[in-house]
Amino acid sequence: MIAILGAGSLGRLWAATLPAGQVAFVPRPGQAPAPVCYRFQPIDGESGSTIIPWLQPGQSPDLLLVTTKAGNTLEALKAALPSIAKQTPIVLFQNGLGSQQQVTETWPDRPVLAASTTEGANRPAPGLTVHAGRGTTWVGALNPAGNPSVEWVA
Template identity: 50%
Template sequence: MRSRHWHILGAGSMGSLFACLFDKAGIRCSLLLRDGDPTLTQTTRRIQLQADGLTSEHSVRVASGAHAAPIDYLLVCTKAYDLVDGLAGLQPWLAPNAVVVLLANGLGYQQTVAARWPQLAVFSGSTTEGAFREAGQRVLRAGRGTTWVGGRGVQKAPDWFSDWQAIDARCGWRQDIDAVLWRKFAINCAINPLTALHRCRNGALAEPGALADEVRALCLEIAVIGQAAGQGEAVVGLYESVMEVVAVTANNRSSMLQDVLAKRPTEIGFLTAFLVDTADALGIDVPHNKALLCALQPATHPVG
């Protein structure tokens, strides 16, 4: 048994997936739930993971922040709009210099966290894993992807990253994590809002017709913004990369689509809205992305 204990904030599809992966690898982990959550009366949560045509059962510990202290290693898988408040709620129970890995969609919150809690060892992650939660505690791993983790100025992977390399997933360390985050952001902006608007799985974006044409148009605009924002490398071959992700996660419902169907707030403020704001600040016209943002607003709750 490894000595490190990972706590996971955010018990949705992605947090549950990583909890199962840690559990399968024999790495101690706990899902952190909000105070008042009725399932806190239990000490464990049984999660059924369906992956690669097989089903596995995992018993994962659950706790609130108060009952998990001290928290030395924290993986944050909340929605982007909940991330800062969620982390603030855990401050009394986070150990000094706690390792915090942020694994949420979008951009903007990373700088807020680093500035507000300089005592924490904050790292960022980006994943193309596809997962969504079905009825109860059943999680479908809809597509295997790659997870990159890194920290500004940190060239060599820390010892704790060996836990990530032990799980049943492709995980790697990146010195240029900002470029990785921008590329994931760009890919999400091309996929998630369209699937949410049209209520379709990712694979529909590859079918010949208006949706595929719209993906290409969005990518062209996003690439121009990336170049102007100093992230040229992050948007090289963007359309081709988007299509690769669509193919790998064809059966997946994007996180934004899941939120819209469940009538929850979405991360549009940290994706398309952030992108459009960046374009406006740079003096770049992005009619396709603006139209998409306007079309989505009745069904979403923009934040940012």
């Protein structure tokens, strides 16, 4: 299973395009248990309903994608990581400088990777996520613990 921390435009894009039934959003503390429901408009084709559940207590994801805003990354991970296995690769999709270094300094023994993507998504209306641009995503290790995961994640 792939867990996604951050249910904004990019998180919803990945959730809608990864294999159905293999994705869950990571809830914030106190988050309502109702699944995230939205319409997804792919670049090609018709829009459709997308329903993504929240990661449940006891579920252990194989991969954690972090799509929060850079300034929220550290606090979001502090809340989420206690319930995620230490060997689970963490892939950061943040823009800007600083947040990636904070994560690797805070959790040097966890496998941390960075993703750079030219995929585009937006949310022009409540309940609608649009895949606005097809692109490429590159993944690389941010710390030595992440090196063994690069090929598998990419």
